[in-house]
Amino acid sequence: MATDLAKFAEDNGIKYFMISFTDLFGGQRAKLVPAPAIADMQAEGAGFAGFATWLDLTPAHPDMLAVPDPEAVIILPWSRDIAWVPADCVMEGQPVAQAPRNVLRKLIAEAAEEGLHVKTGIEAEFFLLTPEGDQISDPFDTAAKPCYDQQAFMRRLDVIREISDYMLEMGWNPYQNDHEDANGQWEMNWEFDDVLKTADKHSFFKFMTKCVAEKHGLRATFMPKPIEGLTGNGCHAHISVWDAPGAKAKTNVFAGDGDGPTGEVGLSERGKHFLGGIMAHASALAAITNPTVNSYKRINAPRTTSGATWAPNTVTWTGNNRTHMVRVPGPGRFELRLPDGATNPYLLQAVIIAAGLDGIRTQADPGKRYDIDMYAEGHTVREAPKLPLNMLDALREYDKDMRLKDAMGQEFSAAYIKMKMREWDSFVSHFSQWEKTNTLDI
Numbered sequence: 001m002a003t004d005l006a007k008f009a010e011d012n013g014i015k016y017f018m019i020s021f022t023d024l025f026g027g028q029r030a031k032l033v034p035a036p037a038i039a040d041m042q043a044e045g046a047g048f049a050g051f052a053t054w055l056d057l058t059p060a061h062p063d064m065l066a067v068p069d070p071e072a073v074i075i076l077p078w079s080r081d082i083a084w085v086p087a088d089c090v091m092e093g094q095p096v097a098q099a100p101r102n103v104l105r106k107l108i109a110e111a112a113e114e115g116l117h118v119k120t121g122i123e124a125e126f127f128l129l130t131p132e133g134d135q136i137s138d139p140f141d142t143a144a145k146p147c148y149d150q151q152a153f154m155r156r157l158d159v160i161r162e163i164s165d166y167m168l169e170m171g172w173n174p175y176q177n178d179h180e181d182a183n184g185q186w187e188m189n190w191e192f193d194d195v196l197k198t199a200d201k202h203s204f205f206k207f208m209t210k211c212v213a214e215k216h217g218l219r220a221t222f223m224p225k226p227i228e229g230l231t232g233n234g235c236h237a238h239i240s241v242w243d244a245p246g247a248k249a250k251t252n253v254f255a256g257d258g259d260g261p262t263g264e265v266g267l268s269e270r271g272k273h274f275l276g277g278i279m280a281h282a283s284a285l286a287a288i289t290n291p292t293v294n295s296y297k298r299i300n301a302p303r304t305t306s307g308a309t310w311a312p313n314t315v316t317w318t319g320n321n322r323t324h325m326v327r328v329p330g331p332g333r334f335e336l337r338l339p340d341g342a343t344n345p346y347l348l349q350a351v352i353i354a355a356g357l358d359g360i361r362t363q364a365d366p367g368k369r370y371d372i373d374m375y376a377e378g379h380t381v382r383e384a385p386k387l388p389l390n391m392l393d394a395l396r397e398y399d400k401d402m403r404l405k406d407a408m409g410q411e412f413s414a415a416y417i418k419m420k421m422r423e424w425d426s427f428v429s430h431f432s433q434w435e436k437t438n439t440l441d442i
């Protein structure tokens with residue numbers, strides 16, 4: 001991989017670099033830098049007014065510099081003389097503590113100190129809509145159970161195939177694409193990787209999918225519940241922990257036959273405690289994995305037209321059963337089914353490590369394994385906590401969870417809660433038709 005971006009430009013015919021960072025709300029911000037200027041930018045960073053983005057900075061703050069990470073550079077497959085490069089935010093020589101990629105870097109370093117290297121794969125579901133975003137783009141995609149619909153797939157082959165070709169070209173080892181459970185919904189899977197690489201790929205995947213959809217006159221959305229009554233966009237994370245990063249990883253630290261019900265499904269003692277941390281902090285970490293007002297229309301949802309929401313509403317775990325918040329599909333890994341398409345790619349990975357490490361440190365027990373169909377029998381579960389019902393509840397749970405806030409970083413947590421509470425205030429001050437319909441004649 002490149003360490004000298006000027007040389008990378010020369011070797012690959014790159015004319016521009018897109019230096020990109022992600023703010024607290026998951027917005028991707030970039031500057032387009034001509035190749036002759038990249039050497040200085042690589043040394044100094046590209047200057048941004050932090051207040052102009054969602055980072056809890058004021059207009060009086062000095063320039064924030066986005067310093068490109070040359071190890072993570074990607075040539076845009078649809079515009080091959082431009083390279084995208086994610087950046088780390090710095091101000092006056094110090095990392096900006098609340099910047100999401102820095103939060104993740106801090107947690108990766110903490111896990112590494114304990115000999116733990118987290119790898120994840122994510123399933124970033126999305127819809128293809130009309131350009132206005134209010135309708136499914138394919139008017140014939142109306143089946144009651146549209147999942148894996150071969151014919152509907154062929155009507156969007158040009159978009160899905162193009163994205164898949166690009167993933168092959170970039171060496172992501174993509175391995176399957178399908179029409180998902182909602183009309184107009186898709187999922188494309190690529191190989192799991194170290195968390196920072198997965199977070200960068202997740203960011204780039206969203207960028208790429210939106211660009212390719214726009215090129216075809218469509219609009220791609222990762223919004224958690226873009227169409228009322230249909231299954232929402234999840235972003236399930238498959239988590240395992242290894243003895244070393246990258247290709248040096250030899251031993252899956254999670255694989256084993258530890259004690260009790262987690263051992264029976266192939267999780268080691270450390271795997272059990274990591275899962276215990278996720279379970280213990282679930283209601284609080286929902287503020288990160290389900291970060292928008294709309295997120296709570298995906299979890300806690302009534303049954304969809306396909307028959308299932310495929311989203312959890314209770315803090316439970318199980319073996320190979322998709323109706324719970326956590327599924328252990330096989331030895332040595334588990335799937336967190338809580339996150340949705342609005343989750344910030346960097347904060348998602350950071351909060352998984354933060355909760356998991358806390359679980360290992362406190363030897364947390366994930367509790368009872370439920371092997372029931374939660375969609376049919378969930379009401380019989382009395383002991384397990386319910387997930388937050390809305391964004392405000394989730395933010396309050398996060399604010400109360402001192403250990404998780406500390407693990408994510410106090411500066412980050414304060415900034416995140418402040419910006420998200422403002423967003424909630426903006427939502428509740430919005431005057432809706434529902435209020436009028438239900439209150440006018442009271």
Ligand SMILES: [Mg+2]
Nearest residue numbers: 123125180187
């Ligand atoms: Mg899916």
